Each structure stands twice: as C-alpha cells, then as structure tokens.
Amino acid sequence: MTTRLGTASAGPGEVDTGRLEVGETRDGSPFGLPVAVVNGERPGKTLYMQAASDGDELNGVGVLQRVVPQLDPTEIAGTILIVGIVNYHAFQVAEHRNPIDDTKMNRAYPGSENGTSSERIAAATFDVAKRADLILDLHQGSTSRMIDEVRVRCGQRHRLHDECLELAKAFGCGYVLDQKGPDGQLARAAPDEGIPTVDPELGGCVGWDEESIRKGVEGVLNVLTYYGFLDGSIDLESQTRASGFEQYGAPCGGLVSLQKELGDEVARGDTLYEVTTPFGEPKETVTADSDGILWRTRRLPQVATGEYVCSVGTDVDTY
Known part of the structure; x- marks a missing residue:
C-alpha cells in the first residue's frame, strides 16, 4: 500500500x-x-x-x-x-x-x-x-x-x-x-x-x-x-540511569574552572568547579549536593552571578 x-x-x-x-x-x-x-x-x-x-x-x-x-x-x-x-x-x-x-x-x-x-x-x-x-x-x-x-x-x-x-x-x-x-x-x-x-x-x-x-x-x-x-x-x-537532575549556578561572577569531566562520578561534597577573577584569584568553590554523574556543563567559562554552570544526574542505578 x-x-x-x-x-x-x-x-x-x-x-x-x-x-x-x-x-x-x-x-x-x-x-x-x-x-x-x-x-x-x-x-x-x-x-x-x-x-x-x-x-x-x-x-x-x-x-x-x-x-x-x-x-x-x-x-x-x-x-x-x-x-x-x-x-x-x-x-x-x-x-x-x-x-x-x-x-x-x-x-x-x-x-x-x-x-x-x-x-x-x-x-x-x-x-x-x-x-x-x-x-x-x-x-x-x-x-x-x-x-x-x-x-x-x-x-x-x-x-x-x-x-x-x-x-x-x-x-x-x-x-x-x-x-x-x-x-x-x-x-x-x-x-x-x-x-x-x-x-x-x-x-x-x-x-x-x-x-x-x-x-x-x-x-x-x-x-x-x-x-x-x-x-x-x-x-x-545495560544502561546507566539517572532519575534525578540537579542544576548548579554561579554564586558570583568570574571565570569557571571545572574540576570534573563529563561522565565522571561525583560524590557529595566533591568540588565541581571554582570561580576565579580574570587573574586567577579564588572567589568561590562549589561542591556537589548529592552523589551522581556530571551530566552537562556550560561551554564558555565566563559567568555572571546566578548563571547556569553544570548539571549532575542523581539517583543513579543500572538497568
């Protein structure tokens, strides 16, 4: 037909x-x-x-x-x-x-x-x-x-x-x-x-x-x-499954330095990224709220206060 x-x-x-x-x-x-x-x-x-x-x-x-x-x-x-x-x-x-x-x-x-x-x-x-x-x-x-x-x-x-x-x-x-x-x-x-x-x-x-x-x-x-x-x-x-998704924003403006790679396992309290001045002076360090996997990140390093930085997939299992 x-x-x-x-x-x-x-x-x-x-x-x-x-x-x-x-x-x-x-x-x-x-x-x-x-x-x-x-x-x-x-x-x-x-x-x-x-x-x-x-x-x-x-x-x-x-x-x-x-x-x-x-x-x-x-x-x-x-x-x-x-x-x-x-x-x-x-x-x-x-x-x-x-x-x-x-x-x-x-x-x-x-x-x-x-x-x-x-x-x-x-x-x-x-x-x-x-x-x-x-x-x-x-x-x-x-x-x-x-x-x-x-x-x-x-x-x-x-x-x-x-x-x-x-x-x-x-x-x-x-x-x-x-x-x-x-x-x-x-x-x-x-x-x-x-x-x-x-x-x-x-x-x-x-x-x-x-x-x-x-x-x-x-x-x-x-x-x-x-x-x-x-x-x-x-x-x-078998697939790695995440049932939760946590997003992280910048607590201040500056340049973001990610401390994890995409797909890396993340434990609660691990450093996800640091924010510095253009001269490398430390401003803030952001840590993970939960265990999970680094799922997504921004592409450009410069951020304003509150701007999106990354996401962590949480409640991870294998099915």
Missing part, C-alpha cells in the same frame, strides 16, 4: 521525500517541513522520527542525513516516517526558539491547528507521529556540553513507562535520564496516546558533533533491528 506524508509518496519497497506544508512565511509564501517516507517491502511496525524541534540542535539532522541513505526499503519490514526539520523558522536563523512566536517548540505538543506558529507545527507533526508504533524525537543539549543520553519523559508511574524504558535501552547510548519531563514535550504527549516515545539527547555542541552523530546513527539502527524493521538481532546492553 502506498504511504503518504505531505507531498512524499512511497509504495512498498520505495523511498520518497517531499514537504509537509504547515503555513506561510511573512511575505505570504507557503513553507513546508522536509519529510521522508521509507516504505518497506514487507508489512511491519511504523516508526516516526523527527529532528530539530529546537532550531539549534543539529545533531539529529546529521543523524537523519546519514541514516536515510543507508536504508534499503526492499530489506525493511514496516514503514519509517520522518520529519527532518521541525522548527523551520528557528533552523533558518540557527536559534533555539521559534522566532515567530518566541516559543520553545518542544513545549508546544500536542499543538493546535488554529494556534500560534509553533502550535500549528506541533499539531501537524503530532498528527504524523500518531500514525506510528514507536517514536524517536532526536535532540541534543542545545549548545551546552553534554554526555550522549536518552530521555524517558513520561514519568515512572505512566502506563507506558516500561515500554519507553525498553526503547531507550534498545537505542543504547549508555546513559538514560528517566525523569518526568515538562508539559508540552513530544515524549510526554505521545505516550498518552499509547505510543512509546523517547528523546535521544545526542551530546551538545555548536553546529554538530561527529561522534554524537555516529552514536545516534548506531542508536537508530539498533532500534530498527530490535523492533523488526531490519533483519537480525541485538542484545540489549
């Missing part, structure tokens, strides 16, 4: 790309999100993938750029639906939020077809996502430095929590943040529709990072194999 997504149309054993029209730009020209359909020759599940719902998070775009050419629909069971760039307006200007309505796109789901720019894009992509059995929403830690991880955002009491956790394990980045996310995230909204959903957070960088993209490509192929889209099998590997 032919599968359509926007202007893309693919019969069994075919791939097609096109556009999903979602509105007009400020000069009245129509615009559409880039989409792809990979229609397997054999019947099977449907996977939905999207990237760049935050316009400066480009590693997911890099993953799709590399994954799609590798997919031979004659060797696939099932269907893969892809929106390559969700936050169209932010992507054009390399910004995080949609500049048309100053909205973070991944807080707009399930959206509204008669709402703001972001709500309309969210509604259009959510309609596509609801056609799927599984969802991968590809992200990164914006322009901060961050480990490669997968986020399970539905909450541990959600009826689909175990299925989402299994999907995260199949992706296999090595680290999982298992913490209920804010309202409006796709990974919060889609499980309410009965669809296991995770958002891989593929590192953090300016532009994109080849190592994080490589891990993302491997993760997508792992999912396709584990859930039967591709022939073969994979053994699920």
Whole structure:
C-alpha cells in the first residue's frame, strides 16, 4: 500500500521525500517541513522520527542525513516516517526558539491547528507521529556540553513507562535520564496516546558533533533491528540511569574552572568547579549536593552571578 506524508509518496519497497506544508512565511509564501517516507517491502511496525524541534540542535539532522541513505526499503519490514526539520523558522536563523512566536517548540505538543506558529507545527507533526508504533524525537543539549543520553519523559508511574524504558535501552547510548519531563514535550504527549516515545539527547555542541552523530546513527539502527524493521538481532546492553537532575549556578561572577569531566562520578561534597577573577584569584568553590554523574556543563567559562554552570544526574542505578 502506498504511504503518504505531505507531498512524499512511497509504495512498498520505495523511498520518497517531499514537504509537509504547515503555513506561510511573512511575505505570504507557503513553507513546508522536509519529510521522508521509507516504505518497506514487507508489512511491519511504523516508526516516526523527527529532528530539530529546537532550531539549534543539529545533531539529529546529521543523524537523519546519514541514516536515510543507508536504508534499503526492499530489506525493511514496516514503514519509517520522518520529519527532518521541525522548527523551520528557528533552523533558518540557527536559534533555539521559534522566532515567530518566541516559543520553545518542544513545549508546544500536542499543538493546535488554529494556534500560534509553533502550535500549528506541533499539531501537524503530532498528527504524523500518531500514525506510528514507536517514536524517536532526536535532540541534543542545545549548545551546552553534554554526555550522549536518552530521555524517558513520561514519568515512572505512566502506563507506558516500561515500554519507553525498553526503547531507550534498545537505542543504547549508555546513559538514560528517566525523569518526568515538562508539559508540552513530544515524549510526554505521545505516550498518552499509547505510543512509546523517547528523546535521544545526542551530546551538545555548536553546529554538530561527529561522534554524537555516529552514536545516534548506531542508536537508530539498533532500534530498527530490535523492533523488526531490519533483519537480525541485538542484545540489549545495560544502561546507566539517572532519575534525578540537579542544576548548579554561579554564586558570583568570574571565570569557571571545572574540576570534573563529563561522565565522571561525583560524590557529595566533591568540588565541581571554582570561580576565579580574570587573574586567577579564588572567589568561590562549589561542591556537589548529592552523589551522581556530571551530566552537562556550560561551554564558555565566563559567568555572571546566578548563571547556569553544570548539571549532575542523581539517583543513579543500572538497568
């Protein structure tokens, strides 16, 4: 059976790309999100993938750029639906939020077809996502430095929590943040529709990072194999899971010197970072409140009072 997504149309054993029209730009020209359909020759599940719902998070775009050419629909069971760039307006200007309505796109789901720019894009992509059995929403830690991880955002009491956790394990980045996310995230909204959903957070960088993209490509192929889209099998590997997330800010202005590396284990009372003057004179030392793992850090050393410095994943276990 032919599968359509926007202007893309693919019969069994075919791939097609096109556009999903979602509105007009400020000069009245129509615009559409880039989409792809990979229609397997054999019947099977449907996977939905999207990237760049935050316009400066480009590693997911890099993953799709590399994954799609590798997919031979004659060797696939099932269907893969892809929106390559969700936050169209932010992507054009390399910004995080949609500049048309100053909205973070991944807080707009399930959206509204008669709402703001972001709500309309969210509604259009959510309609596509609801056609799927599984969802991968590809992200990164914006322009901060961050480990490669997968986020399970539905909450541990959600009826689909175990299925989402299994999907995260199949992706296999090595680290999982298992913490209920804010309202409006796709990974919060889609499980309410009965669809296991995770958002891989593929590192953090300016532009994109080849190592994080490589891990993302491997993760997508792992999912396709584990859930039967591709022939073969994979053994699920244990993941390091954090169920809490503590953020640390600067107690004063100056230059930050981190004392831990990303992925390092942290014990309560360990020094996380020091703040000095431009001449190296010590001003403040910040220590960890809890045991955990250094998960994310700012990229630039200069800080003002109260500015974000780093995050520690806490309540860590292995599953």
